[in-house]
Amino acid sequence: MPITLVNPDGLPEVDLYRQVSVATGSKLVFTAGQIARDADGNKVGEGDFAAQVEQCYLNVDTALAAAGATFDDVVKLTVYLVDWTPDKMPLFAAGVARAAEKLGVTPAAPLTGVGVAALAEPDVLVEVEATAVLD
Numbered sequence: 001m002p003i004t005l006v007n008p009d010g011l012p013e014v015d016l017y018r019q020v021s022v023a024t025g026s027k028l029v030f031t032a033g034q035i036a037r038d039a040d041g042n043k044v045g046e047g048d049f050a051a052q053v054e055q056c057y058l059n060v061d062t063a064l065a066a067a068g069a070t071f072d073d074v075v076k077l078t079v080y081l082v083d084w085t086p087d088k089m090p091l092f093a094a095g096v097a098r099a100a101e102k103l104g105v106t107p108a109a110p111l112t113g114v115g116v117a118a119l120a121e122p123d124v125l126v127e128v129e130a131t132a133v134l135d
Contacts, residue, residue, distance in 0.1 A: 006022065064130060077111040077129070083115070
């Protein structure tokens with residue numbers, strides 16, 4: 001596998017992701033930001049933060065699969081969160097856990113969460129993009 005995920009000494013250990021990923025592959029995969037829409041473009045989880053997180057991760061998996069990648073190949077996730085406050089962390093974690101259970105994976109790549117005022121559509125609460133590396 002071309003990716004090693006690490007929580008190095010000197011940095012806090014985070015349960016939801018690892019602090020560093022080291023990739024040695026030769027093919028890069030970048031997904032567009034994925035929002036809570038199903039394959040037909042229908043809204044999923046309107047007003048439900050955890051449900052939107054779950055659908056975003058499921059959509060990222062679909063996008064990765066189109067390039068022959070999986071969450072095991074992800075070296076970095078970026079998550080955009082509307083009106084983020086720390087009290088939403090349990091909802092975020094719940095959405096990730098539900099998606100992980102459905103997909104049979106543990107998405108542990110380094111993650112950057114960015115609080116934003118709004119996203120492209122008014123009902124969208126979260127958007128997730130991934131970068132993966134393949135051999």
